[in-house]
Amino acid sequence: MTNNNSTLSVTFEETRKKFGTLVALDRLSLQIPRGSVYGFIGPNGAGKTTAMRILVGISKPTSGTIKVLDADDVKDVRHLIGYLPEEKGLYKRMRVIDYIVYFGRLNGMRKRDAIAKAKGLLSEFQLADWEKEKCQALSKGMGQKVQLMATLVHDPILMVLDEPFSGLDPVNVEVVRSIILNKVKENSTVILSTHIMEQAESLCDAVVLINKGKAVLEGPIDEIRKGDVVSVDHEGEVSVFDGLQGVVSVKQIGRAATLEVDPECDLQTLLKSICERTKVTQFNANSASLHEIFIREVGGSEATSETTADA
Amino acid sequence: MLKRLYSVWLIAQRDWLEATSTKMFWLGALLMPVITLILAVFGMFAASLVGTSVTVGSYYVVDHSNGLGLQIRNEILRTDIVNFLTVVANREPISEDEEILIDTHEAIQTTALPDLVSTFMEYLEHPQPDPTSITGDTLAGRFSIWWENNKDLIVELAPTVSFATYQEILTPNLTEQELISRLKAEKILGYFIIPEGFVNSNENAKFVTENILKQDLANWYERFATRVIQNKKFAESDISRETALWLLQRASFQTSKAVEPSRDSRTSTGSSPSDAGDSTKEVTVWETVGEFAPAVYQYILWFLVFIGATILMTNTVEEKSTKLVEVLLSDLDSVQLMDGKLIGSALTLLTVVGLWIFLISLPILVAASIGVPFLPQVAEFIQSGALNSMFNPLFVVNFVIFFVLGFAFYGYSLSALGSVCSNIREAQMMATPINLVAIVPLILMVPIALDKSGTLPTIMSYIPPFTPFVMMNIVAEVAWTNYLLILVWMTACTLGVRWLAKKIYTKGILLENKPAGIKGLVRLVGGTS
Incomplete structure (x- = not known):
């Protein structure tokens, strides 16, 4: 049964997925609120796609549960979900409008309604002139927009977008961003995965960082970024920061050091302590970017490693 | 339930429209009877040369x-x-x-x-x-x-x-x-x-x-x-x-066919078969040809099932490689998708058959309506009753039944194989054992036609990969009880194959690498993959 009045859109509870001996998703527990943009971030093969496939009902978890739009079985709410997979394909010989209408009808729309909606979307995406063209005539960017239209045509209240920005030019990235934000204004939920941390940072209300199938970090962006990073230009060695209270880690390239500091750390006291040890030429305090958090949590080498977990 | 069926129909309709909306489809479908006719004429000509040619x-x-x-x-x-x-x-x-x-x-x-x-x-x-x-x-x-x-x-x-x-x-x-x-x-x-x-x-x-x-x-x-x-x-x-020649003369029997006795001979009593002058009639060449009608049906059935199942496998591999299947599976169950694609391919094949029947019937109907005299051989063929043998309702109905069962059996099997392969070549390699098994009834088509009640056809009719083809050939000779038993058995086996195919398809279609042979497929069925 579904209860669309619930404040939660998706709940993962101890969800686990194994492929043979490979654990693609390891006891993932998440609560995704309704009317939010939620980001799945993580390196290649971390398990993002697996989580999304479970979410839309393509895969079944090995153990644990998942509730989508308050339904225990995703099949019951499929028509309320719009899914855009990472690798995108089109029926090349189909006309653009027929392709969009086809997916609308598969989700229970009447043909007449699907045609009307598809025409509206084509105008909105500035592809009205391509309505009767075959999909094979479209450029890559246009093709992706058509796929997104097919995801939106039946007005889903939960959109699951796997790497929605990949392959899009900046103009189309903005088009997709505005569509996502509009959907959220209508109290729809958008779950997306991305490698581009700046996009996740600017678009998502909350994120989960998945690495090796596990949720490493989870929560609202502001909370995740809590904790300061201090940039210090100085004339001493990196050892001058040894033993400073409140400093979690130090990286130094040349004369510029980046200090990760404890959120409770008093920056005035810290500056004073550093000045006592070395000559400081510049001192800047910032919140950590998602990119920095990602690198910190995942590690440089692992961030680009690939496994078959996303299969 | 209706919603599920509607989704299956949408998939079938799309596949059918896509397959039949190309020029190549119509060209191929129209050329096929022409090419078959040319090959048949050439074959007959070649056979006549082989039989009668002499070296001067x-x-x-x-x-x-x-x-x-x-x-x-x-x-x-x-x-x-x-x-x-x-x-x-x-x-x-x-x-x-x-x-x-x-x-x-x-x-x-x-x-x-x-x-x-x-x-x-x-x-x-x-x-x-x-x-x-x-x-x-x-x-x-x-x-x-x-x-x-x-x-x-x-x-x-x-x-x-x-x-x-x-x-x-x-x-x-x-x-x-x-x-x-x-x-x-x-x-x-x-x-x-x-x-x-x-x-x-x-x-x-x-x-x-x-x-x-x-x-x-x-x-x-x-x-x-x-x-x-x-x-x-x-x-x-x-x-x-x-x-001497009289002494050496061989005894021979003229092959004849029993015919329904006329009303007069039925009312007369005590007449022996020899007395009933119209109880038998001589068998013509065309009637002998008519006896091979089930074998012809078997051949067409085999041809359609394999062309269709192979197209289905190819489509599955293509849809998998373009990742479209992932979008479809977010809207449907894998079994709905398989059923829809199967029905779409079956509709495409039936379109081809319908077109062939139309192309063959049209000239005959037109010629008959405007009074063009037939060639003597064609007239003789029509009058001989061979046409009735060819379009015997028993054969037509069973052709439909065994087409559905055979196409489902092989279609589900090859779809499942296609789902675990990344490209057409891999799929063809994996399908080779199935193709080799399926070719057996085709090889044995003529021996089975000559001994329809024999042990070999009886045994083969119970082996699911052979059942549709063998049954099509021997259906007129099978007792009703056996017929029903075979039908139930084949239906159960087809549903079993559908269940197995669903297990493989659901997981296989999302795999990036194909599983290692039979072991990999067993793991997919067992759900450990």
Whole structure:
């Protein structure tokens, strides 16, 4: 049964997925609120796609549960979900409008309604002139927009977008961003995965960082970024920061050091302590970017490693 | 439930529309009957060449039998004269004819053919009399001179005479070495060695040739040699040839077909089958052809099932490689997708069959409606009832039933295989064992048609991969109880294959790498992958 009045859109509870001996998703527990943009971030093969496939009902978890739009079985709410997979394909010989209408009808729309909606979307995406063209005539960017239209045509209240920005030019990235934000204004939920941390940072209300199938970090962006990073230009060695209270880690390239500091750390006291040890030429305090958090949590080498977990 | 069925229908409809909306589809569907017809005509033509073709050329006879070779030569000559005189007798002389032909024609009207042949043979048989002793005073003398000098005209008038095809080289005493040289140089087709005592034994009788597969000359010469030897034996036994042939006459039964007795014969009592004059009728060639209708249905069924299942497998691999299937599976169950694609392919195949029936029927219907007379063979075919055999409702209904079962069985199997493969080549490799199994009933199609109630067809009809094809061939001979049992069994097996295919498809379609052979497939079914 579904209860669309619930404040939660998706709940993962101890969800686990194994492929043979490979654990693609390891006891993932998440609560995704309704009317939010939620980001799945993580390196290649971390398990993002697996989580999304479970979410839309393509895969079944090995153990644990998942509730989508308050339904225990995703099949019951499929028509309320719009899914855009990472690798995108089109029926090349189909006309653009027929392709969009086809997916609308598969989700229970009447043909007449699907045609009307598809025409509206084509105008909105500035592809009205391509309505009767075959999909094979479209450029890559246009093709992706058509796929997104097919995801939106039946007005889903939960959109699951796997790497929605990949392959899009900046103009189309903005088009997709505005569509996502509009959907959220209508109290729809958008779950997306991305490698581009700046996009996740600017678009998502909350994120989960998945690495090796596990949720490493989870929560609202502001909370995740809590904790300061201090940039210090100085004339001493990196050892001058040894033993400073409140400093979690130090990286130094040349004369510029980046200090990760404890959120409770008093920056005035810290500056004073550093000045006592070395000559400081510049001192800047910032919140950590998602990119920095990602690198910190995942590690440089692992961030680009690939496994078959996303299969 | 209705919503699920509607989704299946949408998938089927899309696949059918996509398949049938290309020029290539219509071109292929239209060309197929034309190509089949051309191949059939070419095949018949080739078969007729193989059966009747002869090599024209010379031969030589090495005779160690004290005169049998000569007698065979004369028997051939006698047959040629009979053939020629028969032609002359049956044709009206024309003004341009030479006088001898007109005279011979007249002579045949007044003299019995065997007598005339004997008279002519006196002048022509070997060893021939001294040519100078032959005069033109008699018809036989004039005929023998004309016969020797007008071979081309004789061949033109009577193409069946032996020298139109084979000519014996009469050069005496050629050595074996010389004959072999001539053989190697392809100057002769072969030579016969007639051994001493050939009348009583074939030992050492040889036909030497370079082309051992070409037997028409040997068969032809054997026929005359047999006749000569038989005549000698009949003479030695003091019985006439006619009596001997009567003694040797084989018993034979005319293959006939039982027909419904007429009302009169049904009301009469005590009549034996022989009394009922209309209880049997002779079997025509076309009726024999009609008996093979189930085999034809089997062939078409096999062809459609395999073309369709292969197309299905290819589509699955293509959809997997373009990742479209992932979007579809977020809207549907894998089994809905498989069912939809299966129905779409079946509709495409039925469109092709419908088009073929239309293309074949159209000219016949048009010709019949505007009164164009049919070719005699076509008219005979229609009247023979073979058409009724071809479109017997029993065959048509079972064709539909076994098409559905067979196509589902193989379609689900190949879809599942396609789902675990990344490209067409991989899929074809994996499908090879299935294709090899499925070809068995096609290979055994004719033996099964000839022994429909035999042990082999009975056993094969219970083996699911063979059932649809074998049953199509033998359905008229299967008892109802067996028929129902087989139908239930095949349906259960098809549903079992669908269940297995669903297990493999659901996981396989999302795999980036195909599982390792049978073990990988078992792991997918077992759910451990």
